[in-house]
Amino acid sequence: MVSVAQLPSDNELARAPAPTPQIQSTGKCRNLTESERRRVYCELLASTNDGNLAPGTFGKIAQQLGCHAKTVQRIWDRGQASIREGAMGANVDSKRKGKCGAKRKHSPLEIEEAIKRVDQIDRQTLRSLASASGIPKTAIVKHMKEEKRLKARSSYVKPALSEKNKEEHMKFALSFLQPGPCGKHIFSNMHDYVHVDEKWFFMAKVKRKFYVYDDEELALRSVKNKSHITEIMFLAAVARPRHDHHLKREFDGKIGIWPIVQNVAAQRSSKNRPKGTIVVAPLSVDALVYKAIILEKVAPAILAKFPRSYKDKKEFIQQDNASPHRCITTELLRSSGFTTIDVANQPPNSPDFNVLDLGYFNSIQSLQYQKQTRSIEELIDAVENSFHEMPSGNLSKTFITLQTTLRSSLVNFGCNDFKIEHLKKDSTIPNIASFNLECDDSVCKNALL
DSSP: OBOOSSOOOHHHHHHSOOOOOOOOOOSSOOOOOHHHHHHHHHHHHHHOBTTBBOTTHHHHHHHHHTSOHHHHHHHHHHHHHHHHTTOSSOOOOOSOTTTOSOOOSSOHHHHHHHHHTSOGGGOSSHHHHHHHHOOOHHHHHHHHHHOTTOOOOOOOOOOOOOHHHHHHHHHHHHTTEEEOGGGOEEEOOOTTEEEEEEEEEESOOSSOOOOOOTTSOOOOOOOSOGGGOOEEEEEEEEOOOEEETTTTEEEOOEEEEEEOEEEEEOSSOOSSSOTTOEEEEEOOOOHHHHHHHIIIIIHHHHHHHSOGGGTTSOEEEEEOOOGGGGGOOHHHHHHTTOTTEEEEEOOTTOGGGSTIIIIIHHHHHHHHTTSOOOSHHHHHHHHHHHHHHSOHHHHHHHHHHHHHHHHHHHHTTTOOOOOOOOOOHHHHOSOGGGOOOEEOHHHHHHHHO
């Protein structure tokens, strides 16, 4: 029998909780938590017989918990020693709190200073950062967990702007401002602007992420050539959603989306169709193709879908200054019979001034990738369905993001080196469709200097 230095008192036994279910061993020695240490001591107290512990008790409990028998013995000895010293209850807390392990070779301040001395070009991976800073990779990882300010951030290449480009960016942003209350300016509602742009949509994405269990196999996705994945260019036209008082319903702002394709005869036979069968094929966009789409599809759709209250008002087709777009002018629209539609060109190198490039195209594409497509016809259907399934609230939010971008351009004097503000639109803006951003008068005055 193992002799016990001091029998537990009646009060100690009364304070001890009932034995808890035994924990299965993990087969690996480990450190016990504070609650596990107290449970071990209580189980040892319950195992005493006339103040003695049976031989092998320490090893039996240690095996159940996956720790060493010496650990259980130290818990018992520490609890008994604390009672002998006059403690009201046994103290079996670990003494490892913050005082165990090797001492740090580098303080957080030293790590931060070493990392900041490294050029950002050498901070693209943890391995290169560790090599350039002299700080071990493991130390950097631990530092990132403790210091939340250090994190990986994405960097995107933006168009290089000349001084003339910056001036044109500010003039374009100022054109949307109008006087507001309390000496401030407020952005116009942009109800008379239709944003037009093109985008490539792909049938498959080379790299995709799926959530699977370790006993599941990822489904095989294969193509003949990753560099020749089927792609179709679409042209979309959108306006800001609003309430249509005549029809007494919401106008979703979706003018339309059109695939830029052509019907051609198949040049060779395949298992699906013989040679000469009429098939759908992508079409390269040039000035003639773009002109035909605007005059035959976009402009008529604007007149057909815009609320009646805007029928006699002037609408603007906003487009970037790509070479094929320059053929579309206000004079061309007038000569084609569209007397209420004008053309508003964006300044050069300003993709962020179009709501389609600002995130709406990406939202459509994320929905399209959720649909499985195996042919060009299925890809066209998937993109068109995604365009119509996208909630109009997302389009309203993108217009507010556009106003944020215009304001940031003014604050930075036309430069595009800024981060788009996050306004937490869902929680801070009660009516997104009618909300317009304010701009301080000082920002406008500085931009005009």
